[in-house]
Amino acid sequence: MTNTPHAMIELKNVRKTFGEFIAVEDLSFSVAEGEIVALLGRTGAGKSTVLNLVMGTLRVDSGSIRVADADPYHDFRALRGRIAVSFQTDRLLPWRTAVENAELGLLILGVKKAEARRRALDWLARVKLTGAEDKYVHELSGGMRQRVSLARALAVDPKIIFLDESFSQLDHVTAKTLRTDFLRIAKEYGKTCLFVTHRIADAIEIADRALILTKGARIALLETITEESRNDAGALTALHDRIAAAMGGADDDDEEDDREAATP
């Protein structure tokens, strides 16, 4: 971590409690500019809470967070136009159509109406939603909604992207296309990305590093994932097993699923 060019996201001794409950005990890590880091962990580990802290919707009890050299909670407006979030749930506004939802971020950022529409349509096409642009939210399937939500986040062309397992509700083929697309965009444009996932295979395929959290957002493992390990079946299996072990053993079903998806 010392040789990273510039820390885009930096957490130092972050602690967050909800009443008596300690959601994040004492977390420190950083994400370099252009780096993609996967957050893994069983349900309730505190992944979404960490993401909420980093995006500035929650306030830390103690410790500090810097995102693009700003405090995401206190310097709320400083990150305008620089971050985008794809949430765990789609959070589409029901009174807006698919394209109207996709262009929301652009409109908030002050992009002209026609230009916002053009870019939103472009993104809907990229997530394979051509033909569904004018449908209202209740007319879309769960997977389609998730894709609109992703388009809404990516359309603002942010420097930093936060993703909360947006792919997990999609079918394998769509998830794979989106993953590839997402990876390409992130790499190509040098996006910094922190993304939450349950699926080990997703993490290995996309991330530069994987951060595995256990209860209280304690770091169980921090793995650097290299191209070599992705291409070497033996290393891949070993990596997968290390992550699964750190998570406290994946569910049998999940594991099989992950292996299948992980093998090239």
Place this chain on the structure above:
Amino acid sequence: MTAGSVKTTSPPVPVASGMIGRPRKPANTEARRDLIATTIVVVVMIVAMQIASAYVPDYIMPAPLNVLESTKELLLNDKTHIFVTLARLAVAVVFSMFAGIIIGGIMGTVGALRPILRAVIIIDTGIPALSWMLVAVFWFRDAETRIFFILTVILLPFYALNVYEGIRALPRDFVDMVESFRPTRWQVLRYLIIPHIVPYIFLTTRSVIGYAIRMAVFAELVASAIGIGSRMSLAQSTFHIDRVFAWTFLLVILNFALQAGVGALEKIALKWRPEVEVR
């Protein structure tokens, strides 16, 4: 006569947030059944009136045909009074709506003022409409001011309370999503809060409109020389019971028409809502 009627006219239930977002669309057969039932009731009423009018003097129960005659006459000669009442109603409803949105909005966003505003509104809703009417006569000379005042103090709290409820029901998830783009306050209002409370405003309008027109007529009876209420008062004092019936008939029709009008507007404005089939 007015005192008793005013007290027994119960105001609509102020808050029905459970209904928001889940409009009931009665199945076609249900709608048809309703229509048939209404027709039967109307026919029975007409027949009963016809029979009664044969046995009692005209000033107690007029024959249905006489009422129809009077209605035609009213529509021909008293159109202005209908328009006056409707205009008063429209002005008061629109004003109460906007003022209610502002007050409800302040209640929903400024924590410090909420208890005070809520206390004012709760007390206001507890004051009988008749008290407001009498007070208005003392306070204001001008008939239009009186009626505007009466209708506003009656209608405004419904809008304010429902808008407040609406803002409270705004999902936290939506707020976080919109805020992730770092919007201005105005943008939060424009993209999130206003569209979210539109259904609450329609719900309020739909539930108060019938009450509002009855109150408008009462207010006119107490405070004005023109409008449907004053005409009804005149008909009563000149023993034209057929006209009282005719006005009543027109008011019922007017109420239906207003409800249908608001319903149609709502359908257009809220076309994004899924139609829930309720079995």
